[in-house]
């Protein structure tokens with residue numbers, strides 16, 4: 186049994202050949218855009234991971250999916266981040282879909298043709314609540330028209346479809362969160378450079394601009410979320426998938442650093458627990474929530490458990506990456522940027538919604554019996 190054996194075996198079962206294909210490239214090649222990792226992911230059948238068997242996919246369970254994400258993050262940090270956005274969008278489609286609804290054909294196409302989904306919730310403003318988008322979907326005759334932009338938006342240059350949060354007024358005049366499904370080839374959709382750091386550049390997190398993009402009404406799904414930002418069951422499910430897949434991917438990135446420490450020349454006599462316990466415990470917490478997703482109701486309490494696992498992972502990553510860099514030593518730091526790159530990339534978990542600082546008030550209120558708000 187080697188480190189990451191279980192995760193890599195799960196990855197191989199669902200995406201045969203991907204781990205070996207990624208391992209052929211140097212890390213800096215995988216981490217710059219365009220990254221060969223995106224095509225390797227498609228070739229290995231990665232886009233179908235969460236598509237249920239009824240639609241022609243392998244229907245990975247949450248537990249299997251988080252193990253896959255950790256293994257992916259351990260080879261290619263950018264691919265783990267980018268595919269988190271894809272997988273959780275697919276999970277959302279599965280949730281809203283009915284066997285005879287329009288999502289049916291789309292899910293089949295994702296499994297069969299390897300379509301990639303991007304997810305645009307952020308709009309490039311610090312302090313913005315991601316459940317309160319500024320883009321409005323305006324009804325015009327038989328169509329819905331979108332204007333605005335989403336940034337950063339991972340997979341912006343490789344996506345086949347964009348799922349984007351918008352604000353839409355319902356039949357009663359109430360503004361609600363809605364999710365629009367926009368084909369990448371839609372007239373009026375363009376992509377502009379946005380991501381300016383080399384860290385995680387392979388995730389293609391650029392800006393997607395929507396100018397008079399016209400959709401049929403069935404391409405925009407209204408949720409129950411209004412200005413109070415209390416997530417409905419669709420959003421609770423979306424956040425659950427998102428937080429777990431994301432955390433597992435970033436734990437994978439930190440694991441790549443741990444692996445380098447365990448395998449370094451002369452490292453055999455070390456106490457391995459120094460590098461392992463924090464990161465393994467954090468992954469066990471992620472797995473515990475993933476297991477609960479298989480046999481418990483998906484409540485806001487379960488989402489709070491997922492958030493606790495994620496914030497614990499942030500702390501575990503901070504401690505482990507510092508310890509690992511010290512163990513690798515100054516000469517490794519000087520002669521290769523890989524260690525410091527992985528440490529920096531793993532810190533990215535801190536920057537995804539909802540940030541820990543933002544959730545202080547909502548979590549306090551939740552502990553006093555109020556409904557969970559996001560940010």
Ligand SMILES: Cc1cc2nc3c(=O)[nH]c(=O)nc-3n(C[C@H](O)[C@H](O)[C@H](O)COP(=O)(O)OP(=O)(O)OC[C@H]3O[C@@H](n4cnc5c(N)ncnc54)[C@H](O)[C@@H]3O)c2cc1C
Pocket residue numbers: 266270304305306307308310311312313315336337338339340385388390533536537538540541542543544560
């Ligand atoms: C690698 C990567 C890829 C990404 N890809 C995507 C993508 O594909 N799609 C997408 O939609 N988004 C994506 N994002 C963006 C992400 O979703 C966030 O929206 C964005 O990073 C938030 O930026 P921010 O931290 O400046 O803003 P904020 O979350 O607003 O936080 C800014 C700071 O202020 C603090 N803060 C803010 N509000 C409060 C408050 N009320 N109380 C206390 N403290 C507060 C936060 O804790 C934080 O320290 C990606 C981000 C990264 C890092």
